[in-house]
Amino acid sequence: MDKIENPIVECQMMIRKPISEVFQAFVDPTITTKFWFTKSSGILEKEKSVTWEWEMYGVSDTIKIIELVPNHLISIEWDNPKTIVDFEFSELSKETTYVVIKNYGFSQTGNELIEVIKNNTGGFTTVLDGLKAYLEFGIELNLISDKFPHVKQK
Template structure:
């Protein structure tokens, strides 16, 4: 039996229209209210950008893949010296938006399973923070991960 690639999938319904959710994902100023501390630029197809997270004193390079306005965002980032694909799909549910995230790239082995557990938790947190920011104007991430700053 060959090795299989592991895939994370997480989704949430956000009580906002698709264009507002899309902008919160691609605009680094908006992302800084729920996910990153700062970003070097807007997510645009083919662009290389860097993200800085509030609890880590380093930059994380991002290679933006395909972008379909109000529908789809993809990018690659490095995980354990390997480029992983992250895909975010936006779909309508009445007046609301369903955001579905998948991340692919790790093998089904001990390292991959550890990644699967950690990043599944991370994407669920991302979605909860995005929802809290867009629906209630609060930053759930602020002060949430300072205990991890030494990792």
């Protein structure tokens, strides 16, 4: 098997809302908790760290914000395992935004790397699907909590 050099997980979605509203959905945990994690220690600010929690699974992660360019880019360092995630925002029109999530910097190799790429692709796609449903239609789909119903939830 050939070695995969610098793999990147990339997921994307068009959201029918203005770029400022879509960007804010990732910065402000009172919005993000409607489609992704259940609890956060604060809003995203450049060079700060926050803790995100998925209370139903008893899981949390510390996120360091590397770069934050309003309505353009959020770049974070995930702590476990350590990778970089970029959220890129492009205005397609005054009422539509294109979001691209890129996850890279994986340390895994072989089958373990394939599994991480598969899981992260599915996970970030689920986040974008939930974002779209919430911002466009006001519907909380509970996608994250329903993704693993066999895992004991609190």
